Amino acid sequence: EVRIASKKIFTLVLLHIEAQKKILLGFKKRGFGADRYNGFGGKVEAGETIEAAAYRELEEEAGITTDVLEKVGLLWFTFRGDTKGLEVHVFRAASYNGVPMESEEMKPQWFPTSEIPFSQMWADDHHWFPLFLSGKKFVGKFHFLEDQVTITGKVLDVVDEL
Numbered sequence: 001e002v003r004i005a006s007k008k009i010f011t012l013v014l015l016h017i018e019a020q021k022k023i024l025l026g027f028k029k030r031g032f033g034a035d036r037y038n039g040f041g042g043k044v045e046a047g048e049t050i051e052a053a054a055y056r057e058l059e060e061e062a063g064i065t066t067d068v069l070e071k072v073g074l075l076w077f078t079f080r081g082d083t084k085g086l087e088v089h090v091f092r093a094a095s096y097n098g099v100p101m102e103s104e105e106m107k108p109q110w111f112p113t114s115e116i117p118f119s120q121m122w123a124d125d126h127h128w129f130p131l132f133l134s135g136k137k138f139v140g141k142f143h144f145l146e147d148q149v150t151i152t153g154k155v156l157d158v159v160d161e162l
């Protein structure tokens with residue numbers, strides 16, 4: 001479905017190669033969430049489906065494509081003092097084509113799933129990553145203070161389908 005432009009909807013793609021127990025993250029070099037490791041993603045443009053945006057951002061930010069993206073999570077983030085929140089659609093890729101390439105936005109890096117750098121990631125990630133890594137689907141809401149680090153509210157549930 002194509003969403004209207006007014007809502008701020010974002011995508012987040014995590015490439016997880018289960019058989020090799022590794023995940024591809026990117027170090028964000030600038031913009032929102034800079035200096036943190038994260039999946040690949042960005043804003044859904046007007047007239048674009050959420051899924052199309054997810055495929056596009058993976059290619060733009062990491063230089064790779066994937067055959068199938070699976071919808072695995074829906075997260076809402078709000079920040080004190082900021083009226084607009086973020087609606088983030090999380091996708092899993094299980095395979096990829098090409099070679100991960102550094103972009104202006106992101107420096108890709110493989111991590112063993114046992115060594116995910118949570119201290120250098122958004123503070124909510126260590127809450128929902130275990131659900132992601134175990135193949136579950138989830139819906140969550142996290143409320144942050146202005147520091148974009150302190151979480152003052154959290155809701156996180158496993159769901160059967162998204």
Ligand SMILES: Nc1nc(SCCc2ccccc2)c2[nH]cnc2n1
Pocket residue numbers: 010011012032033038039040041042043077086088122123124125
């Ligand atoms: N893991 C994670 N990601 C995000 S934003 C991801 C979506 C995005 C937004 C803007 C530019 C590019 C990508 C978060 N925000 C608050 N906690 C968070 N955790």
